[in-house]
Amino acid sequence: MLLRQVGQEWGRVSAARDAWRAALPVDPDVGSYPDPAQIVPARFGRIVQVPPLGGLPLPADVGVVEAGAPGRRRPGPWLRHALLGAPLRxxxxxxxxxxxxxxxxxxxxxxxxxxxxxxxxxxxxxxxxxxxxxxxxxxxxxxxxxxxxxxxxxxxxxxxxxxxxxxxxxxxxxxxxxxxxxxxxxxxxxxxxxxxxxxxxxxxxxxxxxxxxxxxxxxxxxxxxxxxxxxxxxxxxxxxxxxxxxxxxxxxxxxxxxxxxxxxxxxxxxxxxxxxxxxxxxxxxxxxxxxxxxxxxxxxxxxxxxxxxxxxxxxxxxxxxxxxxxxxxxxxxxxxxxxxxxxxxxxxxxxxxxxxxxxxxxxxxxxxxxxxxxxxxxxxxxxxxxxxxxxxxxxxxxxxxxxxxxxxxxxxxxxxxxxxxxxxxxxxxxxxxxxxxxxxxxxxxxxxxxxxxxxxxxxxxxxxxxxxxxxxxxxxxxxxxxxxxxxxxxxxxxxxxxxxxxxxxxxxxxxxxxxxxxxxxxxxxxxxAVRRALRLHARSIEIPGRTLRARPETRAPGKEEEAEETGGGAEGPSERVPVRKRRVERRERKKPEVPEEEREETPEEIRHLSVVLVDELHQASMRALAYAASLQQPVLALHVSPSDEDARRFRESWQLWGDHLPLRIVISPYRAIVTPLISYIEQLHHQRPDLTITVILPEIVVRHWWHRILHSPLAARLRRALRPLPKIVVTTVPFHVYGAV
CATH class of the missing domain: 1.20.1740.10 (Amino acid/polyamine transporter I)
Structure with a gap:
């Protein structure tokens, strides 16, 4: 199968999957949206407050997430929810x-x-x-x-x-x-x-x-x-x-x-x-x-x-x-x-x-x-x-x-x-x-x-x-x-x-x-024509020319962290504390203060994380993944699925490809794509405000302006929504289909 063949080519040039995971400077598991029973449909225009992913608080400059719509407090979403009602799962x-x-x-x-x-x-x-x-x-x-x-x-x-x-x-x-x-x-x-x-x-x-x-x-x-x-x-x-x-x-x-x-x-x-x-x-x-x-x-x-x-x-x-x-x-x-x-x-x-x-x-x-x-x-x-x-x-x-x-x-x-x-x-x-x-x-x-x-x-x-x-x-x-x-x-x-x-x-x-x-x-x-252009080809496989190199500052778990994750230390088992709770407490202790103003940084001071948005595995997404891996910086692939069944199918395709990069799948409770993406990235920024997060997504580039109507302008929407957060970069990897349409 072509997807397995592409994965084998990746395996020859890419760092080991454990190295990619150890290099992540953040915890990719920021939680999930509440269970269906916890979200009560609104009646008569009442707004339902839905917390961010995992229920973690956001910085004061980000604001409270209302009805699954992240970002600063704006009158637009509040008015829309008041007139039309809160979202339903x-x-x-x-x-x-x-x-x-x-x-x-x-x-x-x-x-x-x-x-x-x-x-x-x-x-x-x-x-x-x-x-x-x-x-x-x-x-x-x-x-x-x-x-x-x-x-x-x-x-x-x-x-x-x-x-x-x-x-x-x-x-x-x-x-x-x-x-x-x-x-x-x-x-x-x-x-x-x-x-x-x-x-x-x-x-x-x-x-x-x-x-x-x-x-x-x-x-x-x-x-x-x-x-x-x-x-x-x-x-x-x-x-x-x-x-x-x-x-x-x-x-x-x-x-x-x-x-x-x-x-x-x-x-x-x-x-x-x-x-x-x-x-x-x-x-x-x-x-x-x-x-x-x-x-x-x-x-x-x-x-x-x-x-x-x-x-x-x-x-x-x-x-x-x-x-x-x-x-x-x-x-x-x-x-x-x-x-x-x-x-x-x-x-x-x-x-x-x-x-x-x-x-x-x-x-x-x-x-x-x-x-x-x-x-x-x-x-x-x-x-x-x-x-x-x-x-x-x-x-x-x-x-x-x-x-x-x-x-x-x-x-x-x-x-x-x-x-x-x-x-x-x-x-x-x-x-x-x-x-x-x-x-x-x-x-x-x-x-x-x-x-x-x-x-x-x-x-x-x-x-x-x-x-x-x-x-x-x-x-x-x-x-x-x-x-x-x-x-x-x-x-x-x-x-x-x-x-x-x-x-x-x-x-x-x-x-x-x-x-x-x-x-x-x-x-x-x-x-x-676009589907034919995006189809994987054996003679045209997108792989990175160079990938991650091991560093002493990678986020490999140490003895102390391993002890915390197992619930015990060197002297034997202790009272068990959920892993999720311990990780959150550690982030709360160690995270630096969010700077009020962005200060100048030298190139050596900048710490990177590339988050690649992947809807499905095709030529355009492979090019975006290859681009991110070639930067020799930590990479996290992010996929949003509308249901557990869709998430299962995508994970099977990802495993068939080889699971070379860390993957996080977010189940969207409101059928939306942009809102969960923004909420997830905000939570990563909340973990490490000092980190420069580059959001990378493939972009279909068409010949005529009227063809753009047929494709979602996701990059522009992400830029507008993430603009209030410092040190967030949104970039696109173009995939031209001029010859196909």
Whole structure:
């Protein structure tokens, strides 16, 4: 194996491993983070104090480490933790999963709230043909209800086949290939961004229907709502679910009450429809008009996929709870949509520019009293908060893309509150830009809406057809029939929306999907090239030309220290004192005072320690290790792992290489890399303030500036964080990949 061969080459030129360990001027074991039981998740914004590694105190000029973030006291981390809550350990993610009663409003808010604008979008197209066009409202709505049932049943099969989460991207990639998978992901991400913009704009329309005086401040209020959604979702899944559950349930109750009141009024006149007010027809009734209405009304289906895409967010048994929740969502969606269309047809209401259809129905049934206010408030809240579905799923799709090297790797990281913070922030920025660009007008955003989501529906269902055809397990024919029906109907809506709404804005969604394909394939090509460049080669092995020489001042343990470590002295065993405690006490006795000002030193007075940061063993890290060893100074390799399993795998690779240099592995309790690195280096500085610590890390150097976005600027972040500490040097060993990309 190449790694063993590299280690053998190292063994021929390097000093013995015992010499490297004896030369260390510090104790590399500075402790670890507290056990999971010792860290209590914060509630209601309370900050949890987490000590540094090992619980050792830091010098006064460094400050107290709060919530795992080392460095001086700064208002930024304190404010972030106060607003978003203290960090949670990775093991807390099981406690952050959703039960069905919370998952239903969280993941169904988008689909259920679309009842507020889906029927209106359908009627807004048919009314162009006057009374003759409105006569087609019920048949078209019936076709949409059939589509809802077919697609809903199809996604039940998807959850059964992919119990660990089967969004369109995963299903299409597994069964149709990489390009169809990327097309599905492009459609989903486009739809999620528009979901936020449309939900907020529709919510503002509901507000201005009841309070016309706010019409001039729609954009400003909408941007503030997006900011609130951003903060709520950065707190984590459980907090967001509790926040958004009540408005969704209130909206369901409000629409059911509205439908019941409308049907009760219609029963008094034997369900005879009230003639609609006369409207001026600007188009004739034709197939194109009906298909446009069908495509517009189908926007009520956006969000159906959310549950199948978020199966891991459910409490165990996750897939079973997800299927149950999906069934409830489909039942509620069909009931609310069909009931609204029926009441609109019976009451003779037509869309108006100044007032929404739901507002008109509420006025007819309840006047302007308390029930009307409740319906409008519930509608506004659920529309404004329905974007939460996108905040749950957009970051997950980005995570999957980054895992497959189709997106920057910063989207792989979980934030302090176990949410994909970078994806949430990106979604908020894009949605805010689109919302402001279209002045918060729902009618302008709807034409962009259906293209992306029905492209994802189509590819997902086609992928499931291939899946069942390949597996042919029990009931495969029934499952294939369900998914084939969903695929055909979704394709009809996608083609119809693309053709009939192309000039109204669908072209922009199609162009966005094409650009997404171009960018993601280029990102994958870049990561593949870098991976090839970093791969170890037998003919290109990075080894040091010269290494450590034995010195009399090395930190080899003497008799006194050996006696302390064994718990006894020359006269026999004594009372045992933990080794860790004795070492700490000795450091406390012998450590010099931290100088208030850095004084000049001669070259002979400088004592060195090189700390090499190693993420994995490849060409770049081998070059950094060889550089550090060639300085003929003590070297300590440092690796940060997010879990014990990852640490075990890295240690096995390190042993296979030969274990030539001292290694310290730190288990990061917050999935972070930079924070544990800084905390560890601060503890080394605390042991020996007179020591010059050189932090060495490999740096991938790329040809173009836009490639730098794909690689983490770790060196710059370390320099900023360690700048307050004296005698800390951060240096990089460049590894150029110009010829590879």
């Amino acid at each position: 990775s093991t807390a993610i099981a406690r952050e999963r959703m039960r069905k009663t919370v998952a239903l409003p969280v993941l169904s808010a988008d689909a259920l709230s679309s009842v507020a604008y889906g029927p209106e979008a359908l009627l807004a197209v048919l009314v162009l043909a006057g009374t003759a066009g409105l006569a087609y409202a019920v048949p078209v709505a019936g076709a949409i209800v059939f589509l809802m049932l077919a697609v809903g049943l199809s996604y039940r099969q998807t959850i059964r086949a992919y119990p660990h989460g089967g969004g369109s991207y995963i299903v299409a990639t597994d069964n149709l290939g990489r390009v169809p998978g990327l097309m599905a992901a492009a459609g989903l991400l486009t739809d999620y961004v528009l979901t936020v913009a449309v939900s907020v704009s529709s919510g503002m329309a509901a507000v201005t229907s009841a309070l016309p005086g706010l019409a001039g401040d729609v954009v400003l209020i909408g941007l503030l709502v997006i900011a609130v959604l951003l903060a709520g979702n950065l707190r984590g899944v459980r907090q967001a679910g509790a926040l958004f559950a009540a408005p969704t349930y209130a909206f369901v109750i409000a629409v059911l009450a509205l439908v019941a009141a409308g049907l009760y009024d219609a029963a008094g006149r034997d369900f005879q429809p009230v003639p609609a007010p006369s409207t001026h027809a600007v188009e004739g009734v034709g197939l194109l008009l009906v298909m446009r209405a069908f495509a517009s009304g189908s926007t009520a289906m956006t969000g159906i996929e959310a549950i199948s895409n978020a199966v891991p967010a459910f409490e165990p048994v996750a897939w079973r709870n997800a299927r149950t929740t999906l069934s409830w969502m489909i039942g509620l969606l069909v009931t609310l949509f069909a009931g609204t269309i029926a009441v609109v047809h019976l009451s003779g209401v037509v869309p108006e520019s100044q007032e929404t259809v739901l507002s008109q129905l509420a006025h007819l049934s309840f006047g302007s009293g308390g029930m009307y206010i409740f319906i409008q408030a519930a509608t506004a809240l659920v529309l404004l908060l329905a974007a939460n579905t996108a905040f749950n799923d957009f970051p997950r799709v980005l995570y999957l893309l980054a895992r497959d090297d189709h997106a920057p790797r910063i989207f792989l990281r979980l934030g302090d509150r176990l949410a994909f913070s970078n994806g949430i922030i990106l979604l908020s920025v894009l949605a805010a830009v689109i919302f402001a660009a279209f002045d918060g007008k729902t009618a302008s955003l709807i034409p962009l809406y259906a293209v992306g989501v029905f492209l994802a529906f189509t590819l997902s269902q086609c992928g499931m057809v291939v899946h069942w055809w390949r597996r042919r397990d029990r009931h495969w024919r029934k499952s294939l029939a369900f998914n084939a029906t969903g695929a055909v109907l979704s394709a009809v809506v996608f083609i119809t929306a693309g053709i009939t709404k192309f000039t109204e804005g669908a072209w922009l969604a199609i162009l966005t999907i094409a650009l997404f394909l171009l960018v993601t394939t280029r990102i994958r090509r870049h990561y593949d």
